[in-house]
Amino acid sequence: MQDETLQDLLRYAARQGVQLTGITPRRLPGRGYGMVATCDVLEGETVLAVPTRALRTLATVPKAISRTLDRDVSVHGILAAHLVLDDTGDYAAWDAVLPTPDDLEAGMPLLWPTKLRELLPTPARNALQRQQTKLNADWEAVKAAFGEGKGKETNGDGNDTGEKLTKSKYVRAWLLVNSRTFYYTTPRSEATLPSHDDRIAMQPVADLFNHAADRGCKAAYAAQGFSFVADRLYKEGDEVPISYGAHANDALLVEYGFVLADNNRWDEVSLDAVLVPKLSSSPQDIIREDLETAGFWGNYMIDAATPGGCYRTQVALRRLLCGGTGAAKRTVWLQFVEGGGDDEDEEEGKEEREELLLECLDDMAELAHKTLTKIERLGKSNVGTESQRNLLALRWRQIEAMVAQAAKKLREGEDEEEGDDRKEAKEEKKEKPKKKEARK
Numbered sequence: 116m117q118d119e120t121l122q123d124l125l126r127y128a129a130r131q132g133v134q135l136t137g138i139t140p141r142r143l144p145g146r147g148y149g150m151v152a153t154c155d156v157l158e159g160e161t162v163l164a165v166p167t168r169a170l171r172t173l174a175t176v177p178k179a180i181s182r183t184l185d186r187d188v189s190v191h192g193i194l195a196a197h198l199v200l201d202d203t204g205d206y207a208a209w210d211a212v213l214p215t216p217d218d219l220e221a222g223m224p225l226l227w228p229t230k231l232r233e234l235l236p237t238p239a240r241n242a243l244q245r246q247q248t249k250l251n252a253d254w255e256a257v258k259a260a261f262g263e264g265k266g267k268e269t270n271g272d273g274n275d276t277g278e279k280l281t282k283s284k285y286v287r288a289w290l291l292v293n294s295r296t297f298y299y300t301t302p303r304s305e306a307t308l309p310s311h312d313d314r315i316a317m318q319p320v321a322d323l324f325n326h327a328a329d330r331g332c333k334a335a336y337a338a339q340g341f342s343f344v345a346d347r348l349y350k351e352g353d354e355v356p357i358s359y360g361a362h363a364n365d366a367l368l369v370e371y372g373f374v375l376a377d378n379n380r381w382d383e384v385s386l387d388a389v390l391v392p393k394l395s396s397s398p399q400d401i402i403r404e405d406l407e408t409a410g411f412w413g414n415y416m417i418d419a420a421t422p423g424g425c426y427r428t429q430v431a432l433r434r435l436l437c438g439g440t441g442a443a444k445r446t447v448w449l450q451f452v453e454g455g456g457d458d459e460d461e462e463e464g465k466e467e468r469e470e471l472l473l474e475c476l477d478d479m480a481e482l483a484h485k486t487l488t489k490i491e492r493l494g495k496s497n498v499g500t501e502s503q504r505n506l507l508a509l510r511w512r513q514i515e516a517m518v519a520q521a522a523k524k525l526r527e528g529e530d531e532e533e534g535d536d537r538k539e540a541k542e543e544k545k546e547k548p549k550k551k552e553a554r555k
């Protein structure tokens with residue numbers, strides 16, 4: 116049985132020409148609404164079609180709003196202003212299924228208390244800062260155009276219930292647009308909106324698809340509207356997701372207010388918190404300068420497939436091992452960078468790099484442990500809500516697990532090599548009985 120609110124939404128959507136085939140929205144534990152297969156859905160079947168006329172875009176925002184706003188306000192900011200200022204009731208059925216302020220507060224770090232936000236992992240903190248800057252610019256422009264408190268909210272009897280345009284309402288609307296829009300690239304939007312980020316649209320019902328990293332219906336836009344096509348067989352009762360993109364959990368947390376508990380093949384862990392201080396400790400910041408000049412400062416990641424660190428991490432580790440001076444070694448490092456990671460003698464210095472990386476992983480494990488303890492302590496002083504703290508703690512436990520996994524793989528690699536070395540040594544012993552060790 117669908118709840119009344121959903122039924123209203125589906126009736127509203129049907130009037131807009133939205134067609135659902137073999138799927139329907141349902142409440143799902145821990146993730147608000149989501150789409151569920153009502154029968155077996157075959158790969159290649161179109162499960163949802165949303166015609167262009169059902170979209171909320173810059174073109175559907177009344178001119179009284181869009182023209183009043185400064186040209187510099189993002190389309191994101193304009194759509195958010197429309198969400199708050201619209202008093203026509205035209206979108207009431209759609210608005211009724213949007214997450215509540217409490218839902219948003221639980222997941223979106225932008226709404227968390229500072230003490231919790233300070234404990235976010237580096238990529239999440241950086242993303243949050245960018246988000247805050249964009250939001251502030253939009254809010255300042257909307258406030259300047261309409262004035263805080265513009266419009267009166269009325270209750271069922273038509274009595275005023277308070278101010279309409281408040282910062283908290285605008286922030287909520289802005290976060291909703293942030294987490295529920297689709298890229299909407301048409302010849303017109305391409306011609307009139309130079310920034311890709313401005314070519315966005317809100318879609319009724321389609322905004323109830325949840326995210327999965329490893330699968331999901333394919334979304335496509337044509338002149339008549341959006342369509343969503345099943346990427347595989349979904350059995351009756353299965354959740355039918357889409358993919359929001361190749362996002363690591365830190366990005367999902369800041370942009371969408373959740374992390375995937377498992378199966379996020381795009382997930383990665385930043386080592387910046389532990390590696391950047393090491394890189395910054397050289398005399399006169401020579402190492403930092405070199406890395407900045409080469410465009411390799413920060414964003415040092417590891418993931419399940421590259422426990423030895425991404426290319427940027429490799430560049431940083433190699434530079435750190437050259438030390439402050441070491442001109443000859445530095446030349447080799449520059450060759451490595453300029454060659455795009457080609458290494459003529461990969462074995463040279465490998466052991467030191469792995470040792471250094473293991474040190475970083477151990478430091479990261481310690482940081483995760485300390486952060487988890489701090490979150491627990493904040494809980495005792497009631498900082499933030501339990502949902503906020505649980506979400507943050509979940510992210511740090513994921514980091515702890517990924518770091519442990521990477522360290523294990525590296526150590527196993529070392530053991531295997533040591534094993535090989537021992538074998539090699541035995542072979543050599545046979546050939547050259549006087550030599551005690553093959554290497555080291």
Ligand SMILES: C[S@@+](CC[C@H](N)C(=O)[O-])C[C@H]1O[C@@H](n2cnc3c(N)ncnc32)[C@H](O)[C@@H]1O
Nearest residue numbers: 146147148294295322323324325326371372373
């Ligand atoms: C486009 S909406 C999807 C519909 C949403 N669940 C709802 O109730 O309105 C995006 C939001 O859904 C939630 N969400 C999406 N995918 C999720 C997932 N795999 N696990 C948990 N929450 C998810 C997040 O709150 C996100 O901000």
